[in-house]
Amino acid sequence: MQKHKMKSNIPIPLLFLSILFSFSWAALGLTHQQQHHSFLQCLNRHSGDANSISTVIYTQTNSSFSSVLEFSLRNARFSTPNTLKPLVIVTPSHVSHIQATINCSRTHGLQIRIRSGGHDYEGLSYVSQVPFVIIDLINLRSIDVDAENKTAWIQSGATIGELYYRIAEKSSTLAFPAGICPTVGVGGHFSGGGYGMLMRKYGLAADQIIDAQLVDVNGKFLDKNSMGEDLFWAIRGGGAASFGVVVAWKVKLVPVPSTLTVFTVNRTLKENGTMLVHKWQSVAPKIHEDLYIRLFLRAVNSSQQEGKRTIQASFVSLYLGRADELVDLMQESFPELGIVKEDCIEMSWIQSIMYFPSDIPEDAPLEILLNRTGSAGIFKGKSDYVTQTIPETALEGLWQRFYEDETESLEILFSPYGGNMDDIPETETPYSHRAGILFNIHYVVGWSEEDASESQRYINFMRRLYRYMEPYVSKSPRRAYMNYRDLDLGTNNNGPYTSYKQASKWGLPYFDKNFNRLIHVKTLVDPTNFFRHQQSIPSLSRG
Missing domain, CATH: 3.30.465.10 (Uridine Diphospho-n-acetylenolpyruvylglucosamine Reductase; domain 3)
Incomplete structure (x- = not known):
């Protein structure tokens, strides 16, 4: 695979970099000029090799700055002219580059954003409300x-x-x-x-x-x-x-076995979709742990009524075994879905990795997995966890939401729990959503034009949908998945101190009782709350 080239065509000496950087911030006054000039000089001193670190620093005056920033930016909602850009992007190729960036950012009062793949739903790995530096880990990928x-x-x-x-x-x-x-x-x-x-x-x-x-x-x-x-x-x-x-x-x-089996079957409302979705809730979390059946819900054009839309439920499955075994298991546990051997495809595990993403062509080579490039959509996501089956009447109310104007690209995903997830204690890691969870819900809606009023319209729709689902999902707290980050739950202050009460608005949904231990650890290892963003674990130390 040809790696994304992160260097400029012409190496720039670090001193010259700092001069360019200072001039780019002339409008901010002498203090900022001196601060950021000093910041880049600090990187030079702390990295141990000025030539080495100069090749992984991108200031706003660098011709590659925009391409480096946007390469791993997956939500274009946070790529607008009004979005605050980082003062510097560092793409470290050595641990010393990370150490220098942390030490110098602390010294010069700059925040850090840490980016791996750029998929943070709210852009918190590459945006900030205060002056900041991005540590982009793209060069550390062995x-x-x-x-x-x-x-x-x-x-x-x-x-x-x-x-x-x-x-x-x-x-x-x-x-x-x-x-x-x-x-x-x-x-x-x-x-x-x-x-x-x-x-x-x-x-x-x-x-x-x-x-x-x-x-x-x-x-x-x-x-x-x-x-x-x-x-x-x-x-x-x-x-x-x-x-x-x-x-x-x-x-x-x-x-995993050398042979696995997958299937994808679609059912509309006319094909008993509501009944099947309702039944899925009591089957998928309790069926044998070798079988995983996800459920995708979306609106599609009706094949029976021209110009009309209907709801399609897609049952997407991975089974750790042969097709004959899978068909027997489905006929025993979920006969209503009507799975037959012709629905099933046997393949290796790595072939299943190629099968599930909708944007990988059927005949694509395995090397496509090495391709880091991807389009930046515009979207808003939310999540829930379900502990009791959602009634059919509530599902019918949910279908009505799919017919609103903003739902052309709305997708709702039900991911079943149970199996081994029930056996791992909720305190084993900070991820607390274990025993008692039937499934996770992922809501996501996208739109095509990044306009403030247009974005707000879709975000408001998502909030209405979220309110509708409130009676049917987990409570006290209403749980959420941190990797489907949602700033609607609550945010921290921009400054170094956020109260427990304020942070718990988002912290308890993500981590439940584990939130308290996370705060304890944070206060011990980062008492001044240097590593912070809008939903970072806060330190309760005011020192």
């Missing part, structure tokens, strides 16, 4: 798979597509339980939990982490032993960007 010991070291800048590809290079019967979007960055995905089609069998991506390398607020390079039990616990599902910069993760790989 993957070392040890098939014999069933482990892998993965740097945080890698994508899960790259990880899957490298595993398949070494073994056809090893896998990793993470998501299905290949361009998602490992760093954010792992540190927020990371679920996928193997979740009911093996749990989350975060559940497989056995070691990590992190640079902390003091610039120290730590591993599992030196960071201590509490910090190692916190970064596996609590959002690592609140605690430091994770450079790499060591994970356990999991066994």
Whole structure:
């Protein structure tokens, strides 16, 4: 694969960089000129090699600045003329570059945003309301798979597509339980939990982490032993960007059969869609853990009434075994869906990785998993967790929401829990949504034009939909998934201190009782709350 070239065509000496940087901020006054000139000089002093770090620094005057910023930007809602841009982007190729950026940002009063793949739903890995620097980990993306010991070291800048590809290079019967979007960055995905089609069998991506390398607020390079039990616990599902910069993760790989089976069957309302969705709720979380059946809901054109729309339920399945076994299991547990062998396709695990993403062509080579490029959509997402089946009457009310003007690209995804997720204690990692959860709901709506009034119209629709679902989802707290980040839940102050009461508005939905331990860890390891953003774990220290 040809890697994205992150360097300028002409190397720029660091001193000249700082002069250009200062001139670009002339309008802000002498103080800012001096501060940011000093910041770049600080990077020079702390990195140990001025020539090395100068090749991974991009100021706003650099011709590559915009392309580097936008390359890993996945929500164009946060790419407007009014969006505050970073003062500097650093694309470290060595731990010393991260250490220098942290030390110099602290010294010069700049915040840091840490970007792995750029998929944060609210853009918090690349936007800020105050002057900031981006540490973009795209150059730290090596993957070392040890098939014999069933482990892998993965740097945080890698994508899960790259990880899957490298595993398949070494073994056809090893896998990793993470998501299905290949361009998602490992760093954010792992540190927020990371679920996928193997979740009911093996749990989350975060559940497989056995070691990590992190640079902390003091610039120290730590591993599992030196960071201590509490910090190692916190970064596996609590959002690592609140605690430091994770450079790499060591994970356990999991066994899978050489042959798996998939199916996708679609049913509309005329084909008993409402009954099938209702029945799915009591089947998918309780069926054998080797079988995973996701449910996608969307509006489609009716095949029976021209110009009319209807609701389509897509049942998408992965089974760790042969088609004959899957058909028998479905006829026993969910006969209403009417699965027959002709619906099923047998394939390897890596082929299933290619099968599930809707944007991968059917005849695409495996190397497409190495492609980091992707379009930046404009969207708003939300999430819920369900602990009791949603009544058919409530589903019928939900269908009506699909007929509103803003729903052309609305999609709702039901992802079942149960299986191994019931067996992992809710305090094992910060990800607390375990036993008792039937399924997760992911709501997402997109639109084509980034206009303030247009965006607000779609966001308001999503908020109305969310209010409608309130009686039918978890309560006290109404749970949410951090990797489907939603600032509607609440935000922190811009300053270094946010009260527990304010932060708990979003913290309890994401982490429930684990939020208190996360705050305790944060207060110990980053008492001045240097690593912060609108939904970072706050430190309760005022010192």
